[in-house]
Amino acid sequence: MIATLQCIVLDCPDVHELARFYRSLLGGTVNQPDPRWAVDDDFSTLHPASGPILGFQRVRDHRPPRWPDSAYPQQFHLDLEVPDIDRAQEQVLALGATPLHTDPRGWTILADPAGHPFCLLKGPSSDGR
Structure with missing residues (x-):
């Protein structure tokens, strides 16, 4: 290492x-x-x-990413595991996130208030499902 x-x-x-x-x-x-x-x-x-x-x-002249436009690349993103994607999306939208895409394979892509993409991924729910 x-x-x-x-x-x-x-x-x-x-x-x-x-x-x-x-x-x-x-x-x-x-x-x-x-x-x-x-x-x-x-x-x-x-x-x-x-x-x-x-x-x-x-960054004074910050240019936010524009997913999936490669002229404004992601630069990075975070994958965040949540027990309930719909509930988590509701909560992050209330905090100022912007929806970008719902992938049919089971995750949701959003942007934080500065435009950085992040993904909400389904994790184990509290009832074990």
């Missing part, structure tokens, strides 16, 4: 807005003290309860 994952960083126009969006979606602490980086108006972090740390880096 050469490295371990420290943080996934997303470019965006407003670091605080995007950190709050993902905190509402994943839980965790925004801008938890961490000696690996400084947080300010140009950089914010989210330490979720599980999974990797997310970083949000301000």
